[in-house]
Amino acid sequence: MTIVRADQPMGLKQLFDETGSSTYTYLLWDTETKDCVLVDPVDVKVDRDLKEVEELGLNLIYGINTHAHADHITGTHLLKQQVPTMKSIISAASQAKADLTVANGDRIVFGNRSLVVKSTPGHTEGCVSFVADDESFVLTGDALLIQGCGRTDFQGGSAEHLYQSVHSQLFSLPKSTIVYPAHDYKSRTQSSIGAELESNPRLGGGKTQDDFVEIMAGLDLAYPKKIDVAVPANMRCGVPDVE
């Protein structure tokens, strides 16, 4: 119970996995109550993430995934082992296991701050994005990347769905909203809705759905190295194969 001022930003720390997946993990917190969440934690980076939580004096409430990743194993299972009160969250549409599942329009509350869930399928069927309560930023997962987007050729991917997701759920946000993606492979850390709307070479600059479908069909991408290990583990909230 408080008044969150218009100019009071959510605490945010962007953490990078340099060991191979190039994943951005986001630590977000209420600067007053110190309650925090981790979005898209990576299994090999859990110790770093918990050190950040401890150094900032935060209480870890939720470990959240934007989708069942194909390129790394989520850290939520290991985080739960070390912080037994933390609950894991993923979209119901992902069909993956977690303590709690969410759907479009749900609001994940930590302290007096919250993230609004936006359903953004297309890279996978269960992809969601998370919009900050003040619309100052959006965590886009693999739906919208900086000057790019996630591939659409496996895990129920669909170029048509991804185009519709990005245009209806993300490009409708204020142009000033910062875009924080789940990956970048060129050391870029952020973009904005306005910049992607204008110049994303696949989805912006007036590109039509037909243009996008054609671009995605012509990509000819390699089979993801870790997909056969990562996806089954991530469907179990990061629990490794027991055999």
Added chain:
Amino acid sequence: MTIVRADQPMGLKQLFDETGSSTYTYLLWDTETKDCVLVDPVDVKVDRDLKEVEELGLNLIYGINTHAHADHITGTHLLKQQVPTMKSIISAASQAKADLTVANGDRIVFGNRSLVVKSTPGHTEGCVSFVADDESFVLTGDALLIQGCGRTDFQGGSAEHLYQSVHSQLFSLPKSTIVYPAHDYKSRTQSSIGAELESNPRLGGGKTQDDFVEIMAGLDLAYPKKIDVAVPANMRCGVPDVE
């Protein structure tokens, strides 16, 4: 700390003052935590309001005014006497006294629910509207009424400002957002942004700012009966004249 589901409405009770001011007071609450707020309470209706709070088993956190009213004395002073932990809230732009003041973009949090403050001057300089966290409804005070609007000829009123407020801050909400005004004189209880945008005879249906200014200048309204008593009291959070 919870997940507020997309289909989980805020608790809402609309209460009418039939003793003369035709004011709608709104009791809003978090159905999980039972924390509540009262918006635009009227001095002569405070006992009724508190009975509702008690019967529903709620905890009254904030007593909030959309503006310094000219037609009735706010109930916030009497509410504070009976519920000492309740804090009163009004906009800083109103220049009225209250425990807490708010400005555009601030979020008033009660339990896991919240109202976003939208600055909507024009009826008075300090008028604000309150948008529900899920944008399902907006409390418009006297800025936007059902098929009408507040007058703009006293208390720093300005037809130009009111037109800009309604178009930029209210008509930009989803068409489905329910409009709950601070008054109705014809027993109507609610409208929607879509309906007002389409057919409000002063502000909707394609009316321009020039049209609106001309309409408001031609109204030739009577001097408000209670303004000389109500406004000074409301500038003190409803504390009556001590002389």
